Amino acid sequence: MNTIVNTAIKKRAISPEQKQLRRQQILSTAKLALGEHGYEQVVLSQLAEQLELSKPALYRYFANKESLFMALYLEEAKQLLLGLERLSQQNLKPRVLAETIAAQPTFCYLSAILHTVLEKQENIEQAINFKRELKTMAEQLAKLFLHWSPQLSQQQALTKVMFLYQAVIGCWHTSHPSSTMQQVMQNDEFEILRLDFVDSLSLLLVKLLAD
Template sequence: MDEMPPFQRARRPEQRELRRQEILDAAESLLAELPAEEISLRELARRLDVSKTHVVRYFESREGVFLELLNRMRRSWLDAVEWPTDPDQVMPVLADSLAARPILCQLWSMLPTVLERNVSVETVRAYKLVDLEHRTELANQIADRVPALSADDALLLTEHIVVGLVGLWPFSRPTPTVVEATRDDPRLARARVDFPARYGELLRVMLAGMTTRDSRTATP
């Protein structure tokens, strides 16, 4: 691929893709430093040393950038998971592997309330098709290691995995006020959320319920 000066107007498809990846790299870097709500297209443009107009050529909105980054980071996570052979360890390993990727968890937790807003129908459809592809792959990985789980239920389980993360992740990142209010009161111990432990517990319960249901259905 030809070398290009920083943010020269991209004309060929491979050049446009390079520019898109540079924007996603900048967004990921900013998310490691700032809360997502403080990152705008203007902030992204400043990080890239270009005008906001340059960024809009490749993404329609900040949410569009984050949706694409979510897909990219989920792909990277799926490629990196080291799946156990013990069925009882599948859910804890999944929970720990996600907890090790806080930017991915942050983006995923924002999906229904932030990322699927201020974007076009085409952008949402494109995101959801990639999401389905990734969840199908995840379902296959789980079903291969948990024989008691049907393929259909494995895919359904991936929906619950996402819903559980969306609900639990924000509670594991409390405000300073919440931290102070719950720090020394033993009655509020469960209000202090250890994400990998609590999420692993939630996923184990989900999996146990689905496999138990399947075994009861299979019983004559």
């Protein structure tokens, strides 16, 4: 598979299959860079260089940095949804749900910066399409909540989905302080302020799933 990917990168993508392969490789490379450096330090020209692409070639797939990471966000959200669907075969437990979400750190990270950074998207059509995809996935997740809690109405299930989303954002922010604050928090004086993502999210999900 690696040989196919490398060959596709070095040649101009012509067929739909080659273009899809190229697009996926760009997303995979962006994901690695995000994990290593954080969003602010990712530079598209450097991604293009890693992929042995020209910048114009990269921009044919993604018009800007925001659109690239919005696309990655949707990919990660779909993967998370698949993971949550696998939980539908068992009784849902808050801790298991929190651990399943935590297993998708790229989704969590991008969720935390979605509204403040990524959605500075000036292309209205792309913004609408992005929100439509998110809405579709929210409705799919609501069906899972209805599976776990049949007594809910459709609107109540959607409300739980949105609460879950907000809980992920809040818990990710509070459990991932800046590098400076991480150093400060090593001091035993501030032990009570240290927060673990899974522990914090689990506590919130106890309330979410009980109502």
